[in-house]
Amino acid sequence: MARVLLMQGNQAVVEGAIAAGVRFYGGYPITPSTEIAEGMAKRLPEVGGKFLQTEDEIAGIGAVIGASLGGVKGMTATSGPGFSLKQEMLGLACSAEIPLVVVDVQRVGPATGQPTSPSQGDVMQARWGTHGDHWVIVLSPCSVPECFDLTRRAVALAETYRCPVILLMDEIVGHMRERIELLEDYDELPAVSRKAPAEPPEEYRAYRIVDEADVAPMASFGSGYRWHVSGLVHDETGFPKGTPAATRASQDHLYQKLADHLDDIVTAERYRLDDAELAIVAFGGAARTAYDAVDMARSQGIRAGLLRPITIWPFAEKEITALLEKVRGILVHELNCGQYVLEVERTVAGRTPVELYAKYDNESATPEEMLAVIKNMWERVGQS
Numbered sequence: 001m002a003r004v005l006l007m008q009g010n011q012a013v014v015e016g017a018i019a020a021g022v023r024f025y026g027g028y029p030i031t032p033s034t035e036i037a038e039g040m041a042k043r044l045p046e047v048g049g050k051f052l053q054t055e056d057e058i059a060g061i062g063a064v065i066g067a068s069l070g071g072v073k074g075m076t077a078t079s080g081p082g083f084s085l086k087q088e089m090l091g092l093a094c095s096a097e098i099p100l101v102v103v104d105v106q107r108v109g110p111a112t113g114q115p116t117s118p119s120q121g122d123v124m125q126a127r128w129g130t131h132g133d134h135w136v137i138v139l140s141p142c143s144v145p146e147c148f149d150l151t152r153r154a155v156a157l158a159e160t161y162r163c164p165v166i167l168l169m170d171e172i173v174g175h176m177r178e179r180i181e182l183l184e185d186y187d188e189l190p191a192v193s194r195k196a197p198a199e200p201p202e203e204y205r206a207y208r209i210v211d212e213a214d215v216a217p218m219a220s221f222g223s224g225y226r227w228h229v230s231g232l233v234h235d236e237t238g239f240p241k242g243t244p245a246a247t248r249a250s251q252d253h254l255y256q257k258l259a260d261h262l263d264d265i266v267t268a269e270r271y272r273l274d275d276a277e278l279a280i281v282a283f284g285g286a287a288r289t290a291y292d293a294v295d296m297a298r299s300q301g302i303r304a305g306l307l308r309p310i311t312i313w314p315f316a317e318k319e320i321t322a323l324l325e326k327v328r329g330i331l332v333h334e335l336n337c338g339q340y341v342l343e344v345e346r347t348v349a350g351r352t353p354v355e356l357y358a359k360y361d362n363e364s365a366t367p368e369e370m371l372a373v374i375k376n377m378w379e380r381v382g383q384s
Helices: 009-020 034-046 057-069 080-085 087-096 123-128 144-161 171-175 244-259 284-299 317-323 340-348 367-381
Strands: 002-008 024-027 050-053 074-078 100-106 137-139 164-170 177-183 268-271 278-281 304-309 311-313 329-334 354-358
Touching: 002 009, 009 034, 009 100, 009 144, 009 164, 009 171, 009 177, 024 034, 024 057, 034 050, 034 074, 050 057, 057 074, 057 080, 057 087, 057 100, 074 080, 080 087, 080 100, 080 123, 087 164, 087 244, 100 144, 100 171, 123 164, 123 311, 137 144, 144 164, 144 171, 144 177, 164 171, 164 284, 171 284, 278 284, 278 367, 284 304, 284 329, 284 367, 304 317, 317 340, 329 340, 329 367, 340 354, 354 367
Parallel strands: 024 050, 024 074, 074 100, 100 164, 137 164, 278 304, 278 329, 329 354
Antiparallel strands: 002 177, 137 311, 268 304
């Protein structure tokens, strides 16, 4: 039986985490993500989980890494300044292939910025915040129900591919309230867990690929299996091995285990794109404005459509490339000075005009403001 609720986006993240089987949260409160910590502090004891408020953001993600090594699904949440502090530990989780979820409810920056104002300024930090080369999975919800669904999906992807997954929200989505339907019993929902080793402890190698899979089974600490965890380049035992061949193999693996499954990982929504001649690319809170702006443009004879990346990273290259078959231009709308547009431009490579509508003044765009930008671009590319 379903419950119909009026719920905040941050609260829906909490319920999505509980439904996905998250049973540990470690973190430090920071606006505009604090409601997630507050919600987890209340909900986890109700389902037999543990909540830990740590002394800072670094300790928060460190505690989640420890919980995950112990076999417990873990999550932490933060905003821009705290996200910056988590990066070194995030790199450790990437290198050691430790599944966990980091929620970043973005706010205006840099530094302290504007704690309660909307922004999407962490797009590139989510992709490149840690040092070194590795791929990362980043999801971006644009509604309260999607906060619930994508939190569950983030946990499932983390467990499936043994990697950190970032839920990249923004203040608009985190603090807005919408109608949502939730099941009374989350046990009815499927939950994904990491693959456990089939071999006995004495034969187990923490990073040995088996059964033609490209993600190794992961044993829990305390279960009788012993393995070495290190942020150093390592071989299948987990112990450091710094040869050129081992380094190349490690880097290739971190890339390939995601690159081989882009059809599973990368998702995007197409809105009124079938006959579109001008495509809008927007995600998260910015996409909410784009829906109305597209409809308004259509009413004025401009055949606009929206491509909304749901998976921000890996980049939706195939979906962007498909737009080139029909549209005369692409308008990228972001609540920053221009970050995601750089990847769109790289992919398009001059084959059609790409323009940026950047909004970074503490407010989201109105549909009327965005319509004016659409009309302006259409006047320049519509007759080409």
